[in-house]
Amino acid sequence: MGRKLQFEIFRFNPQDPLSVPRMQTYFLEETDKMTLYIALNRLREEQDPSLIFDFCCRAGICGACAMVINGRPGLACQTQTKDQPAKIILHPLPVFKLIGDLSVDTGVWFREMYNKTESWIHTNKVIDPHQQEERMENEVAEQIYELERCIECGCCIAACGTARMRDDFMGAAALNRIARFMVDPRDERSEDDFFEVIGTDAGIFGCMGLLGCEDVCPKQLPLQNQLGYLRRKMGITAVKQLVPALGKIKLDKLKIGKFIPGGDK
Ligand code: SF4
Ligand code: SF4
Numbered sequence: 001m002g003r004k005l006q007f008e009i010f011r012f013n014p015q016d017p018l019s020v021p022r023m024q025t026y027f028l029e030e031t032d033k034m035t036l037y038i039a040l041n042r043l044r045e046e047q048d049p050s051l052i053f054d055f056c057c058r059a060g061i062c063g064a065c066a067m068v069i070n071g072r073p074g075l076a077c078q079t080q081t082k083d084q085p086a087k088i089i090l091h092p093l094p095v096f097k098l099i100g101d102l103s104v105d106t107g108v109w110f111r112e113m114y115n116k117t118e119s120w121i122h123t124n125k126v127i128d129p130h131q132q133e134e135r136m137e138n139e140v141a142e143q144i145y146e147l148e149r150c151i152e153c154g155c156c157i158a159a160c161g162t163a164r165m166r167d168d169f170m171g172a173a174a175l176n177r178i179a180r181f182m183v184d185p186r187d188e189r190s191e192d193d194f195f196e197v198i199g200t201d202a203g204i205f206g207c208m209g210l211l212g213c214e215d216v217c218p219k220q221l222p223l224q225n226q227l228g229y230l231r232r233k234m235g236i237t238a239v240k241q242l243v244p245a246l247g248k249i250k251l252d253k254l255k256i257g258k259f260i261p262g263g264d265k
């Protein structure tokens, strides 16, 4: 017989004028290989059909089931109850707009942030659809792929002290996205162009570098590498803008390093 799990779940429906924020207690017997996703579905099916939470893929791919699990952002479908204490406390992700109970709207936040960071390839080239695809170096393609693995779950934003304090902060996911376009040879933006986008306190200079983001990222993206790299690169760009003569110095001479997927920090 499995453990008797006690769930303390945040309940609030902002659409319902009679709803008040509260914690609600549920009990459930633990089964073999039970994930939080399974537990929540059983609670909804067997005890409380009004419980609101999101899921889609059950495989750690869609990012929809992210929530705060015993104080730590994570994916419900990738969290086994056996790895949690018998009392499991669930809250919705902070920062994002609450839809109800454990469900938040991450889509609007990510769309706004990607618009703000101009998260697309900037090029003046006219694409001829009949031409053969341009080849890309394998190493570069792998670097881009590594950063493209983000599933937009929002865990890194929820774990970020700066994002909790200021709602214009881009957060690790958007900064990682900028790093992805910096690597891409098809993007013709200059360092100054990127500086325009992220060289502020709402961008890379607002990051406190404590790396809660990397600790909770369920896809283990190399966020620490990216944030450090962007901070050094944008710092040098700021100095070059202040002292134009420095612009002639090659960045690699200033030891800012370069992007190494999953490599040393
Ligand atoms: S390292 Fe920067 S982006 Fe990551 S959690 Fe800390 S402040 Fe946020
Ligand atoms: S960087 Fe990681 S934690 Fe942040 S949104 Fe992407 S997958 Fe989620």
Ligand code: FES
Pocket: 054, 055, 056, 057, 058, 059, 060, 061, 062, 063, 064, 065, 066, 075, 076, 077, 078
């Ligand atoms: S349901 Fe898709 S990541 Fe959990």
